[in-house]
Amino acid sequence: MSIVTEQLNRTIAPVIKDATEFELKLKPYEKYVLDNGVEVYAVNAGTQEVMSVELVFSAGNWYEQQNNIAAATNFLIKNGTKDKTAFQLNEHFDYYGSHLTRGCYNETANIVLHCINRHLATHLPVVAEMITDAVYPQHELDIYRQNMQQRLTVNLKKCDFVAGRLIDEYVFGKNHPYGVYSNKEDYDALQQQQLQAYYKQYYTEGKCIIFAAGLLPADFAQQLNSTIGQLPLNKKEIPAIVHPLAPAEQMKYRIINDEKGVQGAIRLAQPFPNRHHPDFQKVQVLNTLFGGFFGSRLMSNIREDKGYTYGIHSYILNHISTTAWMISTEAGRDVCEATITEVYNEMRDLRDELVDEEELQLVKNYLIGTILGDLDGPFHIIGRWKNLILNGLDENYFYNSVNIIKTISAKELQELANKYLQPEKFYELVVV
Amino acid sequence: MIQFERYTLSNGLRLLIHKDAATPMAVVNVLYDVGARDEDEKQTGFAHLFEHLMFGGSINIPDYDEPLQLAGGENNAYTTNDLTNYYCQLPAENLETAFWLESDRMLSLAFSEKSLDVQRKVVSEEFKEHYLNKPYGDVWHKMREMAYKQHPYKWMTIGKELKHIEDAQLQDVKNFFFKHYTPANAILVVAGNVETENVLKLAEKWFAPIPSGEKYERKVPQEPAQTEARRLEIKADVPLDAFVKTWHMASRLERGYYITDLITDILGGSASSRLYEQLVKGKKLFSSIECYHFGSVDNGLLTIEGKLVKGVKIEDAEAAVNEEVQKMTEQLVDEKELQKVINKTESTILFEDMSVMSRANSLAYYELLGDAELMNTELSKYQSITAEEVLAESKKIFDERNSNTLYYLSKN
DSSP states (O other): OOOOOOOOTTOOOOOOOGGGGGGOOOOOOOEEEOTTTTEEEEEOSSSSSSEEEEEESSOOOOOOOOTTTEEEHHHHHGBBBSSOOOHHHHHHHHHHOEEEEEEEEEOOEEEEEEEGGGHHHHHHHHHHHHHHHBOOOOOHHHHHHHHHHHHHHTTTOOHHHHHHHHHHHHHOOTTTTOOOOOOOHHHHHHHOOHHHHIIIIIITTTTTEEEEEEEEOTTTTHHHHHGGGGGSTOOSSSOOOOOOOOOOOOOOOEEEEOOOOOOEEEEEEEEOTTTTTTTTTHHHHHHHHIHHHHTSSSIIIIITTTOOOEEEEEEEOSSSSEEEEEEEEEEEEGGGHHHHHHHHHHHHHHSSSSOOOHHHHHHHHHHHHHHHHHTTSSHHHHHHHHHHHHTOHHHHHHHHHHHHHHHOOOHHHHHHHHOOOGGSSSSSEEEE | OOOOOEEEESSSOOEEEETTOOOSEEEEEEEEEEOOGGTTTTSTTHHHHHHHHHSSSSOOOOOHHHHHHHHTTEEEEEEEOOOOOEEEEEEGGOOOOOOOOHHHHHOOOOOOHHHHHHHHHHHHHHIIIIISSSTTTTTTHHHHHHHOSSSSGGOOOOOSHHHHHHHOOOOHHHHHHHHHHHHGGEEEEEEEEEOHHHHHHHHHHTTTTTTOOOOOOOOOOOOOOOSSSSEEEESSSSOOOOOEEEEOOOTTHHHHHHHHHHHHHSSSSSTTSSHIIIIIIIOEEEEEEEEEEESSSSSOOOEEEEEEETTOOOOHHHHHHHHHHHHHHOOOOOOHHHHHHHHHHHHHHHHHHHHHHHHHHOOOOOOOHHHTTGGGHHHHHHHHHHHHHHHHHHHHHGGGEEEEEEEEEEHH
C-alpha cells in the first residue's frame, strides 16, 4: 500500500467563509441612573483586571462665547483643586499606574479614567473633587497659555496642520464650532474668571453621562452613586445654541506655507449630512471602496500604482449635527496637481462604471471583518455604544448598518457616486 | 500569565500558539530576525523598504492584500533597527488564508520591477513626510550619528539618506530576501480562537515544505564605551530652540535595562515626573520635556528631549537638566516614587495584554530575545528593583563622558 500525497498547489486560495455570513452581535450595555440623574452605560466584559470610566459632559466648544475657553477649561480641570495642587492630583493617579486624561471636542468634553480595578475606589472621590472643586490657578493658566502658544508656532510650520484648519474653515465657516481654530491672540485673551464660570456651568452643574467598561467590580453602581451620584449635576438644562454654517464661496485654494517644502498637504472636502440621513450608512460602504482602506481605489492608484504618496484616505468626519466628506493626503510637491487629477478620475470611474462583484464582495467582507475584530474587548464595545448614544441612535442603527453592508448593490453604489462624487461639490486645497 | 505552546518545524521555523477562546478572531504574526542594524552602511533603509516590497506580490500569489481582505482580514507591518514584524488578524474560520499568504511570501517574492519602482517612490514620500518636511524632523539623524560611531544604530530605520532608497536595485532586493527571509530566521505566532491540532496541521502543510535557508549569523560591531562628551550645535528654520541629550544605556536583557526603564519614568513620562514638575512647571524653562529610550536590543540611548520657552538661554536649560540628572546620582529615590513607577509598569503591561494582537506581538518579540516565557517574568523583574540599584545605575549612566548633547537652535 502506498500513500499518495497530494502536491500542494499554492496558487489556489483556501476556501473561505464569506464574512457576510457571520452574525454580528453588539453586546448590550447595562444601564443605571445615579441619584442625581446621571445615566451610566456599562459593558462588563474582558479578561484583564482593568477598566475605564468616561465622564462625558456637554461642555465642548459648542457652548463657548470666546475661542478656546472650552478647551482650556477642560485641560486645566486637572491642575489644582481647593485641596490639591496640580502635582498632587497627577501624583494621585500616577502612583497607582492609572491614567486620568481629558479631551475637549465640539459638543462634548470628557474626563477619562483608566485603572486597574482594585484602585477604582481610591480614585472616584478624587474624580468627584475635580468636578466640584477645581480652582484654575492663575499661574497654571499662564503656563498653559505660554506652552500652547509655543506648540502652535511649531505646528503652524507643518503643512498638514495648516491644511486641516483651513479646510474646516471653508466647509463650516470660521465662526462655527466645527470650523473654528486657535490663534495666538485667543490664548492671550483667556481670563481665569471665564474658565471658572465655564467650569461651574458646564462641569460642576453641567450635564454628564458616564460610559464604563472592563471587568467591573460587583459594587460598581454603588461606588459611582456614592461619589459622582451625589454631585449637583444635571440640575439645569443646557442652553440650546444654534450655530449657522457659513461655507466659503471660493472652492479652490493653493497656499504656500513653507517656500522650501518638499510636500504638499492636499485636502478635498464637501459638506455632508449627519448619521440620520438615509444615505449615510450606504455612503460608508462607497467611501470604503473609494478611499477608506488599504485596498481602496485611491490607495491602489495613487500610492500603489503611482507612488505619489505614503498614504491617501477618505472619510466622513465624526461630527454630530452635520459633517463633511474628506479626502486627505500628503504628496510630493511636484505631483500634487497630478494627485488631485487622479482623485477626480477615481470619482469619475465610480460614477460611470458599476463596481464588479468581486471587488464589491471584497469590500463587504473587509468591512464585516473589521467590525467583528472591532467588537473584540470591552473598550471597543463601549466605544461603539458611546458613538451611537451621543448621536441619538440605538442598536437598530448598528444592525441596520451591518445589513446594508451585506446587501448593498453595485447599482446603489453607482447612484450614490453620481449624487455625491462630483468634483464641483468639493472644496480643494493644497498647502505646501 | 500568558499561556503558549512552542514547536519547531523540520525546517527550523519556530512556532508559538496562544489560545484565546474569548475572541472570534485569529492572529498570525511572523517576525523576521532582521532590522536596520543588519544593513550595509552604503545601503541603508533596506530592511524597511523591503517591508514595503513584501506586499508587492509573492511567487504564487499576485497580491497579498486582496485575498486577505476578501477573507475579512486586516494586516500591517513594522520595521525597527532590530527586527521586522508582519501581522494580520482575520475571522478564526478563515485562518488558513493567512497561512497560505504568509507561507508563500516566505517561500519567495515575485520580485517585480514595477513593485520596486513604486515602493521606492512611496518610501521616498514617507521619508519626506516624516523626516524632511517636519520641523525638527532630522534630530535623530543627527543624534544617532553623534552617539554611535561603530554600531549600525547610527542610522535610522528609514535610512541614512534618500539616495540609498532611490538607488536600490532588484538584485539587491533578491540578495536581501534570500539572506534574511528564511524559516531559520523567522518566528511564527498563531493566536486567538484557534485549536493546536489544526494550527500544527496548517503549519505542516504550508510552512514545513519551505527550504530552511541558512541561519544568518549576526556580526554587528558593538559600540565601544564612550570616553568623551560629544556636543553638536545646529541652526535650523524652526520656531523654538530644542535641547536633546542622550546617554548610552544597557542592552535589552541586562538588569540595567529594567532599572533604566524605571529611571526614565522617574524623570519623564508623566505630569508628576521630575523633569516636568521642576523644569516645565517650576522653573518654566521648557514648554515640553520628555525622557525615554527606544527599547533597543543592543545598547540603547537614554534620552532627554525638550523645547525651550522662548527667551530662555539654552545653557541655562541644560544646566537645569544636569542638576536633575545629578540628583539621580546623589540621592536615593524615595520608596513612594519608586513604587509609583513600578505600578505604572504593571498597569502598562496589563493594558497592553488586553488585545490578542498585542499578546501575539509580544510572544514573538520575547522569543526573538531568547524565550517567549520572558513575557511572564517581566513584571517581577521590575518589582524587585531597589532604590540602591537605581542610584548605582544612575551613576553609571549619567557620566558626562557618556553623553551626547545636541543644541537644535532656531535661526530666527
